[in-house]
Amino acid sequence: MQAIIKLSFLFLIGTFTSLGQDNYTLTGKVADGANGDLIPYATVLLKEATSDELITGVTTNLEGEFSLTTSSTNIYLEIKFIGYLNQTVKTIDWTQNKIDLGTIQLRQNDTLLQTVDVTAERSTMEFKLDKRVFNVGSDISSTGMGAMDVLNNVPSVNVDIEGTISLRGNTGVQILIDGKPSVAGDDQSNALSTITADMIERIEVITNPSAKYNAEGTSGIINIVLKKNEKKGINGSISLNTGYPHNHSIGGSVNLRSNKFNFFTQFGAGYRSMPQYYSSTNRNLTSGTTIQSDGIGYRNEQFYNITLGTDYYLNDRNVITLSGNFAYEIEKQPSNLRFDILNESNEIVSAYERIETTDALNPKYQYDLNYKKTFKNNEEHEMIFTTQGRFFGKDQASKFQHQLISGTLDQSGQEINTDFYEANYSFKFDYVNPISSKFTIESGAQYEINDVGNDYAVFNQIDDVFIVDSSLTNNFMYDQKVLGIYTTGSYEGEKWGIKLGLRAENTELNTLLTNTNEGNSQNYTNLFPSLHTSYKISKRYQLQAGYSRRIFRPRLWDLNPFFNIRNAYSIRTGNPNLLPEFADSYEITSIFLFDKFSLNTSLYYLYTTDVVERVSYFQDNVNISTPLNVGTRDKYGIELNGKYTATKWLSLIGEANYGYFNRKGEFEGQNFDFQGDQWSAKLTSKLKLKADIDVELTGNYQSAYKTVQGNVSGYLFADFGVRKKLWKGKAVINLAVRDVFASRIRETFVTQPTFELYNFSKRGRFITLGFSYSFGKGEAMTYTGRRR
Known part of the structure; x- marks a missing residue:
């Protein structure tokens, strides 16, 4: 190998x-x-x-x-x-x-x-092999804009009125600034508020990453490249935010740019409450008994965070970036669930309430150190070294009390203690050499370390004494190391280009349940080739095709067998023996660019092996859900993204995705080959009214789809927002309503020969009101205090 x-x-x-x-x-x-x-x-x-x-x-x-x-x-x-x-x-x-x-x-x-008569240089979009490049011009549509507004003009990219960035309808996009990952890019809306359109040279959009990037799945990458002569001045903003349910915060950012330094800081503090409504039904088809539960749970948090960082320009070709972030959360999770136990005649034989009190302290910190060297012969000839570290801890204690309503009850109380930590470190080296105007080579390496521990203990109350439940108590240790090396080579002519890449990754994974000495070790090496090509038919019509092999490594919560048991009849567990998924991704994309309209069309095929599915077991009327590797999946799909500027005051953004899949595999000796489809659509209308008022209305639809054991329902929901700019955009008043009709409901159905399951969950309507003020070149952006 x-x-x-x-x-x-x-x-x-x-x-x-x-x-x-x-x-x-x-x-x-x-x-x-x-x-x-x-x-x-x-x-x-x-x-x-x-x-x-x-x-x-x-x-x-x-x-x-x-x-x-x-x-x-x-x-x-x-x-x-x-x-x-x-x-x-x-x-x-x-x-x-x-x-x-x-x-x-x-x-x-x-x-x-x-x-002179000023003729504006229009912003343009072009394909560059494995990415699309939006060159920011000086046209009227970009004048006075902030970075978030510029991003909104980029095909396939959408920024909602709260500042959430999505690419092809998917959030979780990685934001780079001048090709460097930074803490400043994590809190997207607040970090990018200090960048304006006249500071941006171009925006690079990568939807199907080449071998240069991690083989792990990603929603995509957006790289914002700043002009060299626009890195000066003091920029910043401060904002106040309130909402219902409780969402109150204060936040701000300051960015000082000079020839030698770029200093930035962000800070925030607040309190938020996130309720969730639950309902479930477990039906035993053998005995005829049924268990029903419904109630509400909360995640209430006080949070504090601060980010400090600096770019130091050693000279015109060498820059060092150092940044760090610290956050602290004080968390409470009260819940109240009612349980009704029914016999085969559908009569209630027992009813009680399970009342939860959970307290947790969550410290978080991270650092980023980045060195970038640009060589004298070409500004695109560069070498980048990056090291990152992240830590998250949770010291949590939960108490459950049972209050009898009718019938009898065997257990009176329960306590659960969790001592959890997660530490992640990565070291990355990248080298890019454009050896001519048409040929470029890239190479590099990355080493990642993930170290996790979860000491979990359950105590059951028996005769006023809490006794440890050894079957649910253990200490889970998780250690994963990934070493990756890659090289790519590309040719790019006036109309046609091609890029080849190869990445090799070695994964070493060890898990151990220390109390029972149950361990699992995996060590595997895989090759991840990639191929991208593009053809420029004209300035208005371009084609791009790509292939890449990807991997989905089981996450911590997929492997960890122990979770907080809020509902004793519906338990989610992890599987330490879970294997990774591998996927081969093929894609053909075309882009049409017109004066008022742009359309991206993608045809894709995705073949996945060892598909991870969450499967339910039924034991003593208890639903135990755990992830398993089950068979293969072929998925064929089409994706459309369009933007239409109807008038100066109205623009429409539409997204649609349809996929047909073919599942093959076995579960517990039973063949469950089946076919199905799934589609989603999103339409956003943006109105610019008089007096600097912007209105945004978004409708989302997610269709129902089949699963291994049943199906998941579809849902339709809408978001609304209105923004009023004051003092030529230096201040903003922002009102947003998420899930206007409280219709974002998730229902899952499991139908098996011996049992049936139904689960319902809903977050409900969220309303936020914010005020933000900016100084310097920055634009005012609301700090939402959203979890990251």
């Missing part, structure tokens, strides 16, 4: 290195022709001499220097800067590979400055 990996990597690197020979490096300086002052941030374009088409371009650094690499001699340079006449360089001595063009002088254009 190791020999195969090495040979594959050497083959890729050797192939693309050999293609990049006979390169020429052009260097020089740009200066004012009148006084000789060097001009930073001037634009230097490399163009094809015959067609005048743009090949690549860079901007000069603080010393007015630039460097470009080309493999073609049929080119010329064009130098631009605001207030100066354009300058071209066509006479170039090609006798050497390294060519110093000396100082190129620009002449001021005083006449142009006095009589």
